[in-house]
Amino acid sequence: MSELNAGVLGDFIESARSGVGELVSAFHRTFDIEVSISVGDGGVYNIEAFSSKLSGRGLGLLFTFGGRGVVVLIPVSSGLVPGWCDNPDATGKSKLSTFAQEWGMNLLPEAFFPDESKAAMINDMNRAVVAGGIDLSASFLDLNLVKPDGETVQAYVIWPLDSPADFIKQEAKAGENDSILGPPMFDSHSSPPLLGAGVPNFDSFGNTSFEGVSDKRRALDDLPGYSRSLLKVNVPVAAVLATARKPIKSILELGVGSVIQFDKSCEELLEVEVGQMVVIGSAEAVKVGDKFGFRIHSMSLPEERFRKVEIRREGEYRVKNDSPQIIGKSPIKSFND
Numbered sequence: 460m461s462e463l464n465a466g467v468l469g470d471f472i473e474s475a476r477s478g479v480g481e482l483v484s485a486f487h488r489t490f491d492i493e494v495s496i497s498v499g500d501g502g503v504y505n506i507e508a509f510s511s512k513l514s515g516r517g518l519g520l521l522f523t524f525g526g527r528g529v530v531v532l533i534p535v536s537s538g539l540v541p542g543w544c545d546n547p548d549a550t551g552k553s554k555l556s557t558f559a560q561e562w563g564m565n566l567l568p569e570a571f572f573p574d575e576s577k578a579a580m581i582n583d584m585n586r587a588v589v590a591g592g593i594d595l596s597a598s599f600l601d602l603n604l605v606k607p608d609g610e611t612v613q614a615y616v617i618w619p620l621d622s623p624a625d626f627i628k629q630e631a632k633a634g635e636n637d638s639i640l641g642p643p644m645f646d647s648h649s650s651p652p653l654l655g656a657g658v659p660n661f662d663s664f665g666n667t668s669f670e671g672v673s674d675k676r677r678a679l680d681d682l683p684g685y686s687r688s689l690l691k692v693n694v695p696v697a698a699v700l701a702t703a704r705k706p707i708k709s710i711l712e713l714g715v716g717s718v719i720q721f722d723k724s725c726e727e728l729l730e731v732e733v734g735q736m737v738v739i740g741s742a743e744a745v746k747v748g749d750k751f752g753f754r755i756h757s758m759s760l761p762e763e764r765f766r767k768v769e770i771r772r773e774g775e776y777r778v779k780n781d782s783p784q785i786i787g788k789s790p791i792k793s794f795n796d
Contacts, residue, residue: 463527463571463619465598468501470568471616472600478565481749482602485561489554490541492607499601504593504617506585512615513584518544521626522563522573528591528623529567529616531602532584537612539604544580553754561747566616579627590628592621698742698753699730728756 475482475498483496513532518540520531533540543551559576567573581587600616620626701721713719728741731753740758744751 463524463529465503465596467568467571468598468600470570471598471618472498472501474568475566475600475602475616481565482562485558485565486604489558490539492539492541494539494607495605497603497605499603499613501598501600504597504599506589506593509588509599509615510585512613513588515584517581517584519579519581519584519587519626520559520562521575521577521579521623522559522567522571523575523623524567524571524573526623527618528620528626529571529573529618530588530591530620530623530626531562531566531614531616532581532588533604533614534584534612537604537614538606538610539612557745557747557754560752564747564750577627587626588617588620591623591626593617594621694734697732697735698744699732699738729753731755731758 479496479498483494486492486494486496513534515534515536517532517534517536519533522529522531544555547555555578556576559578563573563576597620598618602614602616603611604614605611701723703719703721705719728743730738731740731742733739741756742753743756745754746752
């Protein structure tokens with residue numbers, strides 16, 4: 460595993476330059492603002508030198524890798540952070556979440572592909588960076604953003620943060636109006652987003668509830684040990700384009716160039732399937748850099764399956780066990796019958 464430190468500045472510069480086209484496209488899709496981006500200066504991060512540059516509010520992107528973090532800060536004073544970012548609706552949250560993921564994939568070197576990407580409005584960028592565990596060995600990289608009117612403003616890439624979770628937690632304590640954005644990550648390294656009173660509660664399955672909203676932060680450590688261990692089990696996740704039933708004869712006749720027709724429109728949502736059998740939601744296909752992904756539209760809990768427990772009288776089990784076994788509607792009989 461590569462070490463995230465000041466010695467990888469050259470890798471960050473090279474990666475940013477090669478991915479600048481995708482960074483511009485993602486910015487335009489998210490904020491509907493035409494900008495051009497180029498890589499500026501880089502070097503050792505100096506808290507005093509950046510105190511004026513990072514004073515005030517801004518949009519922060521947090522990328523974590525191996526327990527350490529990289530942040531991108533776009534000051535509100537740049538004029539490139541729309542007002543809706545302060546209190547985004549469901550669509551806005553999805554946009555910012557996708558924006559963080561796209562910038563993480565195309566800005567960071569391939570060796571530091573982020574384990575997690577988040578976006579958050581930061582009230583005090585200086586305070587948040589310090590809370591995130593910045594030290595004297597940290598590095599920075601300027602991104603020059605040229606606005607439609609020709610003015611050039613800067614966004615700042617800073618790494619590493621030794622306590623990346625505190626970068627956002629510090630902001631969560633600042634006030635009820637802070638917006639913590641991005642997909643909830645319920646693992647051993649992070650906690651669910653903090654929700655203030657009066658804010659709809661978006662749970663991990665996308666359902667919304669306005670009742671019982673609490674500002675209490677719950678962590679996985681509150682769960683029993685056996686429950687936490689279940690959350691570490693890896694299961695396959697797939698996006699199902701379409702399905703169809705065909706006679707075996709038709710399948711055997713398939714070859715290179717064959718076309719299979721499905722009773723589904725190209726504009727319909729895809730099904731999100733877990734464990735090759737359980738459909739948990741729907742999604743749409745999106746382009747993320749030179750790869751494809753899917754954006755979740757809705758999710759639902761799988762149907763509960765249980766077997767009713769029956770109490771049998773003494774001897775009843777033996778009687779039933781001696782009867783023919785039933786599979787479907789046909790009893791299985793012995794070959795001797």
